Every structure is written in C-alpha cells, then in structure tokens.
Amino acid sequence: MPFPQTEIPGRLQSQLSERGVRMTAQRRAILSVIETAKKHLDASSILRKAQKMDATVDRSTVYRTLELLKRHGAIDELDLMHMEGERHFYERKTGRDHLHMACLRCGKITEFESELFEDLKKQLERDCRFHILVARLEVGGYCAACRK
Amino acid sequence: MPFPQTEIPGRLQSQLSERGVRMTAQRRAILSVIETAKKHLDASSILRKAQKMDATVDRSTVYRTLELLKRHGAIDELDLMHMEGERHFYERKTGRDHLHMACLRCGKITEFESELFEDLKKQLERDCRFHILVARLEVGGYCAACRK
DNA sequence: ATCTAGTTGCGACTTAGTTGCAACTAGAAC
DNA sequence: GTTCTAGTTGCAACTAAGTCGCAACTAGAT
Numbered sequence: 001m002p003f004p005q006t007e008i009p010g011r012l013q014s015q016l017s018e019r020g021v022r023m024t025a026q027r028r029a030i031l032s033v034i035e036t037a038k039k040h041l042d043a044s045s046i047l048r049k050a051q052k053m054d055a056t057v058d059r060s061t062v063y064r065t066l067e068l069l070k071r072h073g074a075i076d077e078l079d080l081m082h083m084e085g086e087r088h089f090y091e092r093k094t095g096r097d098h099l100h101m102a103c104l105r106c107g108k109i110t111e112f113e114s115e116l117f118e119d120l121k122k123q124l125e126r127d128c129r130f131h132i133l134v135a136r137l138e139v140g141g142y143c144a145a146c147r148k
Numbered sequence: 149m150p151f152p153q154t155e156i157p158g159r160l161q162s163q164l165s166e167r168g169v170r171m172t173a174q175r176r177a178i179l180s181v182i183e184t185a186k187k188h189l190d191a192s193s194i195l196r197k198a199q200k201m202d203a204t205v206d207r208s209t210v211y212r213t214l215e216l217l218k219r220h221g222a223i224d225e226l227d228l229m230h231m232e233g234e235r236h237f238y239e240r241k242t243g244r245d246h247l248h249m250a251c252l253r254c255g256k257i258t259e260f261e262s263e264l265f266e267d268l269k270k271q272l273e274r275d276c277r278f279h280i281l282v283a284r285l286e287v288g289g290y291c292a293a294c295r296k
Numbered sequence: 297a298t299c300t301a302g303t304t305g306c307g308a309c310t311t312a313g314t315t316g317c318a319a320c321t322a323g324a325a326c
Numbered sequence: 327g328t329t330c331t332a333g334t335t336g337c338a339a340c341t342a343a344g345t346c347g348c349a350a351c352t353a354g355a356t
Contacts, residue, residue, distance in 0.1 A: 022301095022302060022303070022352090022353055022354075023353075023354095024302095024303065024304080024352075024353075026303085026304070026305095027303090042343095043343075043344080044342095044343085056304085056305075057304095057305095058304070058305045058306075059305095059343095059344085060304080060305070060306080060344090060345075060346085061303080061304060061305075063343090063344060063345075064303085064304090064345095077230075079227055081282070081284075082225075085313095085342070085343085086234065086312070086313070086342075086343065087342080087343065088343090099272075101272065101276065101278050103278075104281065110276065110278070112272065112276060114268060114271060114272075116264060116267055116268040116271055117268055119264055120262060120264040120265055120268060120285075121287075123262060123264055124247075124249065124260065124262075124287060128249065128258065128260060128291075128292065129291075129292035129295070130249050130251075130258070130287065130289055130290070130291055130292065130295075131289045131290040131295045132287055132288075132289040133252065133288050133289040133290070134229070134287065134288040134289070135285070135286075135287045135288075136229075136284075136285070136286050136287075136288075137268075137283070137284070137285040137286075138283075138284050138285075139269075139272060139278065139280055139282065139283045139284075140280075140281050140282040140283075140284075141278055141279045141280040141281040141282070142278070142279040142281070143276075143277075143278055144276065144277035144278065147277070147278075147279045170321090170322055170323075170332095170333060170334070171322075171323095172321075172322075172333095172334065172335080174334085174335070174336095175334090190312095191312075191313080192311095192312085204335085204336075205335095205336095206335070206336045206337075207312095207313085207336095208313090208314075208315085208335080208336070208337080209334080209335060209336075211312090211313060211314075212314095212334085212335085233311070233312085233344095234311075234312070234343075234344070235311080235312065235313095236312090236313095297356105298355105298356085299354105299355090299356085300352100300353100300354100300355095301352100301353095301354105301355105302351105302352085302353085302354105303350105303351080303352075303353090304349105304350080304351070304352090305348105305349100305350090305351095306347105306348090306349100306350105307346100307347100307348105308345105308346090308347095309344105309345080309346080309347105310343100310344085310345070310346095311342100311343085311344080311345095312341105312342085312343080312344100313340105313341085313342080313343100314339105314340075314341070314342095315338100315339090315340075315341095316337105316338100316339095316340100317336105317337090317338105318335105318336100318337100319334105319335080319336090319337105320333105320334080320335070320336095321331100321332105321333085321334075321335090322331105322332095322333080322334090323330105323331100323332105323333105324329105324330090324331095324332105325328105325329085325330080325331105326327105326328085326329075326330095
C-alpha cells in the first residue's frame with residue numbers, strides 16, 4: 001500500500017472537513033486507523049483497531065464510514081483475489097493508481113505502479129469514451145519467491 | 149462477455165472430461181447454463197437456470213462446481229464493482245483476457261480487449277517475475293451514453 | 297444557548313457462501 | 327454385465343459479511 005512519507009497525519013480528516021463532512025469522535029478513530037495502517041485492512045480489523053481508540057465505535061458505523069469514504073473517493077476497495085473468505089480490504093487512495101499482485105501460494109500482496117496502466121486507462125477514456133472513476137487491477141499467481 | 153460464435157456447444161464439458169473430471173447430470177446442467185449464458189450470471193441465477201434442466205441441482209453443488217471450474221481455469225470470477233450486493237459473477241474463460249467497465253449510472257457492463265492490457269501483463273511477468281494465473285481489471289465510471 | 301440535519305449504537309435481519317455427513321453414482325476393472 | 331470405490335450429491339445447519347429501521351444523540355451553524 002502507498003505510505004507516502006510526505007503524508008501529514010490527519011490529512012484525510014482535514015480533507016473531508018473541507019468537503020463539509022461532519023467530524024465525530026467515531027469517524028476520527030476510523031480515519032486514523034486507515035491512515036496509519038501498515039497493511040491492507042478489512043472492515044472487522046478496522047473495527048477492532050478503532051474500538052481501541054474509542055470503545056463506542058460500532059460495526060455499522062465502520063461500514064457506513066467506509067461507504068462515505070468510497071463515495072468521496074478517499075479510499076479504494078480491494079478484493080485481493082478473495083484468497084481467504086469474501087471480505088474486502090481498504091486503502092487510502094493516493095494520487096496514482098497501482099495494481100495488486102496476490103501470490104496464491106504464500107499470500108503476499110505486492111503493489112506496482114506502471115505507466116502502461118496509465119496508458120491503458122487513457123485508452124479507455126479515449127476509445128470507449130468512458131469516464132473512469134475507479135480502476136481496480138488485481139492479479140493472482142505466483143510471486144518471484146514461490147515460482148520455482 | 150465473450151461469445152465466440154465458433155464455440156462448439158458442450159465444449160466446456162468435453163474439455164473437463166479430457167482432464168479426468170467426472171461428469172454428472174448436475175454438472176452437465178450447470179456447465180450448459182454457463183456455456184449458453186447471454187450475460188454475466190451470479191451463483192443464484194446459475195442455480196435457478198440449472199434447476200430448470202435438472203430439478204435436483206442444489207445450491208451447494210453450484211458453489212462446489214464453480215470452485216472446480218475456477219481451479220481448472222475454465223471460468224473467471226468477476227465482482228463487476230459490486231454495484232448491487234456482494235455477489236460474484238462468472239464467465240467462460242476464453243483465450244484472451246478482457247477488462248470490464250461498469251457504468252455506475254446505468255449499470256451497463258462493457259467488455260474490452262486491449263493490446264496494452266497484454267503488454268501490462270507481460271511487464272509484470274518480466275519486471276516483477278510474477279507468474280500470472282488470473283488477471284482481473286474492473287473499471288467503474290460513466291459510459292459514453294451517461295456522461296453528458 | 298438554541299436548533300436541526302446528520303450521525304450513532306443497537307439489535308434484528310438479509311444475503312452469500314460453507315461444511316459434515318450419510319446416501320448415491322461414474323466410470324474403471326474385471 | 328457386475329463389482330467396486332473414490333468422487334459427488336442433497337440436505338440442513340451453520341458462518342461470515344454486510345444492511346437497515348429507529349430512537350437517542352450531537353456537530354456545528356445561527
């Protein structure tokens with residue numbers, strides 16, 4: 001996941017406030033969990049971590065907040081090839097899109113940015129006259145370490 | 149979805165038989181539903197349609213058969229940007245990969261094949277030394293008709 | 297200090313998919 | 327054709343993931 005060293009903590013929160021989104025203690029807890037995540041988190045991990053900061057946070061608030069963040073284009077939702085279960089994972093949306101490679105043997109998730117990915121999106125915008133809001137490219141297979 | 153006019157009906161079935169997969173009446177029904185689908189179907193639509201051919205087909209058999217087909221690389225699983233609900237959609241896997249564009253306004257799904265997509269996959273294989281088994285590119289946004 | 301539209305926790309619910317098990321069966325071996 | 331067995335099935339009960347209606351609460355504007 002993208003952890004730009006330049007990211008200011010609380011950036012996500014102020015970004016939303018500026019957009020007129022009301023801030024609550026529960027939202028602050030959830031946002032800070034997402035902002036400081038060291039790996040891709042699913043809804044129930046976000047809930048668990050958020051409850052450590054504010055014990056009142058409820059499951060439904062997490063889902064509602066994730067919906068809100070998706071609508072505002074602040075996070076991306078991933079499936080990571082549904083390697084275990086059907087849950088979704090979330091990550092902060094940063095400037096540039098990247099794709100996810102999921103190793104089906106060791107479970108490692110690798111991210112990759114590519115100019116070709118950008119070109120492909122441009123091609124869709126142009127040739128299909130499709131206005132892209134989200135683009136999700138997930139690849140399943142074997143990583144360098146797992147392929148013999 | 150890809151409906152190659154050249155596809156021989158029952159092709160999927162013989163492809164699996166050759167691989168040593170045991171054929172049952174239930175599997176034949178499910179395979180024929182998938183082969184003749186005119187649009188992307190989810191598990192419960194496949195169940196409903198398969199039951200019209202063989203009333204004994206059970207939900208769990210559909211899920212188990214979809215698992216089998218995925219393992220054999222005979223079908224691809226799609227999320228279609230989870231536009232409504234969390235269910236998955238399935239389509240026959242044909243030679244060439246294609247991407248799916250989902251219009252978030254009208255719900256239309258458009259498929260697109262692109263040399264750039266192939267190039268991008270080649271880049272991953274080469275630069276990341278990642279052995280690709282499945283590649284799923286889904287795009288959400290507004291189609292030509294819905295963008296003003 | 298007041299007001300209200302937006303937000304919350306709760307609990308009950310839905311939807312999608314999984315599992316253990318006894319009964320059944322495809323297809324290989326004779 | 328008969329036998330045999332590993333693979334497959336339906337069933338019913340279950341889990342996991344997410345949704346929703348509603349009364350109570352509250353952020354932030356006035």
